[in-house]
Amino acid sequence: MGKVSVALGTSEQLTVRTVPVEGPVDLIARLPHPSALAWVRHDSGLVGWGEAARIRVPGGDDRFGWARRRLATLFQNALVDDSVGVPGSGAVAFGSFGFDPKNDDSVLIVPRVVLGWRDGTAWHTTIGDDVDPLTLMRPAEEPEGLEWSGGSMGEERWGRAVESAVRRIRGGALGKVVLARDLKVRASAPIDARVLLRRLAERYPECYTFAVDGLVGATPELLVRRIGGQIESLVLAGTTPRGGDEDEDAELGRALLRSGKDRGEHAYAAEMVREALRPLCVELDVPRVPELLRLANLQHLATPVRGRLAEERSVLDVLGALHPTPAVCGTPTGEAMELIRELEEMDRSRYAGPVGWVDARGDGEWGIALRCAQLDGAEARLFAGCGIVAGSTAPAELAETRTKFRAMRYALEG
Numbered sequence: 225m226g227k228v229s230v231a232l233g234t235s236e237q238l239t240v241r242t243v244p245v246e247g248p249v250d251l252i253a254r255l256p257h258p259s260a261l262a263w264v265r266h267d268s269g270l271v272g273w274g275e276a277a278r279i280r281v282p283g284g285d286d287r288f289g290w291a292r293r294r295l296a297t298l299f300q301n302a303l304v305d306d307s308v309g310v311p312g313s314g315a316v317a318f319g320s321f322g323f324d325p326k327n328d329d330s331v332l333i334v335p336r337v338v339l340g341w342r343d344g345t346a347w348h349t350t351i352g353d354d355v356d357p358l359t360l361m362r363p364a365e366e367p368e369g370l371e372w373s374g375g376s377m378g379e380e381r382w383g384r385a386v387e388s389a390v391r392r393i394r395g396g397a398l399g400k401v402v403l404a405r406d407l408k409v410r411a412s413a414p415i416d417a418r419v420l421l422r423r424l425a426e427r428y429p430e431c432y433t434f435a436v437d438g439l440v441g442a443t444p445e446l447l448v449r450r451i452g453g454q455i456e457s458l459v460l461a462g463t464t465p466r467g468g469d470e471d472e473d474a475e476l477g478r479a480l481l482r483s484g485k486d487r488g489e490h491a492y493a494a495e496m497v498r499e500a501l502r503p504l505c506v507e508l509d510v511p512r513v514p515e516l517l518r519l520a521n522l523q524h525l526a527t528p529v530r531g532r533l534a535e536e537r538s539v540l541d542v543l544g545a546l547h548p549t550p551a552v553c554g555t556p557t558g559e560a561m562e563l564i565r566e567l568e569e570m571d572r573s574r575y576a577g578p579v580g581w582v583d584a585r586g587d588g589e590w591g592i593a594l595r596c597a598q599l600d601g602a603e604a605r606l607f608a609g610c611g612i613v614a615g616s617t618a619p620a621e622l623a624e625t626r627t628k629f630r631a632m633r634y635a636l637e638g
């Protein structure tokens with residue numbers, strides 16, 4: 225069976241078979257070639273390879289609903305034999321959506337092979353009839369000869385964009401906007417995503433290490449996990465570096481928790497998530513006070529959110545209600561999106577968009593694609609952004625982007 229071209233009413237049928245395998249499984253080590261699909265945290269998650277179907281999702285305000293309907297058609301027609309029956313087993317798609325609703329880069333990929341490992345259960349799914357179970361393993365090679373160049377905008381120019389945003393905010397046009405910039409790098413040969421995944425998963429085990437269609441990264445921000453009727457999210461906004469020793473680290477963390485500027489920046493994001501989820505939930509817990517999340521390179525203000533859905537909804541519907549949160553766009557959303565289009569002078573593409581997986585039950589886990597790079601052969605484009613509020617300054621925000629770039633620089637450089 226070839227790759228299914230997905231159209232509504234398609235009569236083509238996917239044959240899906242999931243069997244249990246012995247765990248634990250080192251998921252990233254099992255990826256046979258560089259075109260990897262991955263969603264891994266603390267060694268658990270899903271990896272996939274090959275393409276049984278690829279759905280290009282056109283831009284538009286209903287793109288998450290559109291994606292759910294297309295996928296439902298494909299999965300309803302599938303012949304499924306799933307003896308494991310856990311979230312992520314059976315028919316599953318990896319996905320990555322563009323940040324801007326106008327963007328046409330969004331994609332859902334149904335792999336030919338999926339390996340999953342979670343809570344002591346490991347499974348192997350094949351999709352399609354002619355899957356070769358012994359896909360040849362090609363060794364991963366580290367990137368070499370890296371040549372860094374600037375981004376779409378130089379640092380000074382980006383600093384001036386931050387200053388313009390602060391002026392607009394102080395003038396009352398909006399409360400918060402997230403401005404991002406990029407960095408480009410070229411290696412001497414095509415970059416193998418598996419090396420980056422391995423390094424990221426080892427250094428940032430508490431993050432979701434992901435790869436979908438060349439977008440590779442390790443995000444700390446869970447946009448939504450839906451398992452049955454339960455949903456979870458982790459809202460992040462407000463950042464400070466790690467300290468050189470324990471005392472400095474603790475003091476930086478305390479200062480972040482006390483910082484009016486960062487608490488304000490965080491409150492915009494937490495409040496919007498509460499408002500977006502309230503109509504969908506019968507129970508919703510959004511703590512009023514953020515906690516501290518410590519990563520290898522920085523610390524964030526974090527609000528863990530839990531809820532119970534009022535009715536049956538796919539994780540894709542919940543994404544549609546949440547994206548874009550003020551952690552990556554701003555407040556109010558429309559004004560912030562316009563200002564991003566005006567000031568950033570680059571196409572974010574799928575950076576800061578939702579990335580994750582969805583299965584045929586509508587369960588899934590999606591993060592916000594942060595601390596990531598888009599790979600294109602021997603080239604990569606890295607992204608980092610910061611929330612700008614009335615109290616922001618260009619030098620501090622530039623320093624924050626440099627700290628955020630460190631995750632992917634390390635993934636590439638080792």
Ligand SMILES: C=C(O[C@H]1C=CC=C(C(=O)O)[C@@H]1O)C(=O)O
Pocket residue numbers: 402404445460461462463524550551552594595607608609610611628
């Ligand atoms: C936009 C990014 O981070 C967001 C998530 C956490 C903290 C953020 C901040 O403090 O600015 C950002 O809102 C990025 O890493 O590119």
